Amino acid sequence: PAILRDVSKADTSREVLGAPTALPFGIAPTGFTRMMQTEGERAGARAAGRAGIPFSLSTMGTTAIEDVRDANPHGRNWFQLYMWKDRDKSMALVDRAAKAGFDTLLVTVDVPVAGARLRDKRNGFSIPPQLGVKTIVNAIPRPWWWFDFLTTEPLAFASLDRWSGTVGELLDHMFDPTVTYEDLAWIRDQWPGKVVVKGVQSLADAKRLASMGVDGITLSNHGGRQLDRAPVPFHLLPEVVREVGADTEVHLDTGIMSGADIVAAVALGARFTMVGRAYLYGLMAGGEAGVDRMIQILSEQIER
Structure with a gap:
């Protein structure tokens, strides 16, 4: 200094x-x-x-x-x-x-290729998002989250509407490694x-x-x-x-x-x-x- x-x-x-x-x-x-x-x-x-x-x-x-x-x-x-x-x-x-x-x-x-992202797999972070037991339990004491989730505009992606899988799988499918x-x-x-x-x-x-x-x-x-x-x-x-x-x-x-x-x-x-x-x-x-x-x-x- x-x-x-x-x-x-x-x-x-x-x-x-x-x-x-x-x-x-x-x-x-x-x-x-x-x-x-x-x-x-x-x-x-x-x-x-x-x-x-x-x-x-x-x-x-x-x-x-x-x-x-x-x-x-x-x-x-x-x-x-x-x-x-x-x-x-x-x-x-x-x-x-x-x-x-x-x-x-x-x-x-x-x-160029997706990282392993093991935590995403464990947490069910996929497209579309998966509501697993852990997520539901975490959300029970948060009623505002449920209200927000159920009443706002559905999550949408310009190019991912038909995708079903993890984020890593999506990146490998879409991104060009060349x-x-x-x-x-x-x-x-x-x-x-x-x-x-x-x-x-x-x-x-x-x-x-x-x-x-x-x-x-x-x-x-x-x-x-x-x-x-x-x-x-x-x-x-x-x-x-x-x-x-x-x-x-x-x-x-x-x-x-x-x-x-x-x-x-x-x-x-x-x-x-x-x-x-x-x-x-x-x-x-x-x-x-x-x-x-x-x-x-x-x-x-x-x-x-």
Whole structure:
């Protein structure tokens, strides 16, 4: 810490991908979000818009691209792309996001095949969701959950209406394990805005992406859910910033539990960070107001 500085006002704003953000973090793309709480991505997008931070919509989200745009019409919306085996369907989503005014494409590259996700299997986390005995017992003392579950709009996915199986089986069925750097270059040529590659876990890949001229890279191991022995992005950060930080923005995702973690990432050279679990915990606890509160907590910690 530096001493004897005027800290009566803290400026938490950053320029990220050519535009300002009020805080050095945004909401990460999360799949199946309305499984957590019925307001889902709309609540996250509205809260992000109020806070002046970017909101990211997942390919596996449960709210239409256009509905997210309507929920956050004046804020920064980013679209996260998983390349499917059906390339035409993938690029149709990309085209819709561009037409809806999304300014950044997050090409996620760390799920060539699904992780084992053993806990999902044990808990019956499947499409459609299964109400097992454990879930029913947990819900008995929570009548509001039952009311919400039975009276709100049924959970729906743009491309998953007929799927029946676990999430891992779904990912293996849909996602294309053949995607290469050449495909990434082709995707970049289709997108009019900024392109960030999410899921980078090595210095060699970071350097190659920088040489391709992508706008940003996101160091991420998918929250530790893909590969349980993956490197920790925070540990990779200083070396990657030293090697490629002058050429491309370096962002960080995974492992952020407080505003202090965000400050530490910025101090080591990250231009921007994303939070996923904290967002979902806030959403589950209090809907849109819970997301607002999550952003407030992190903001206060950053300022302090």
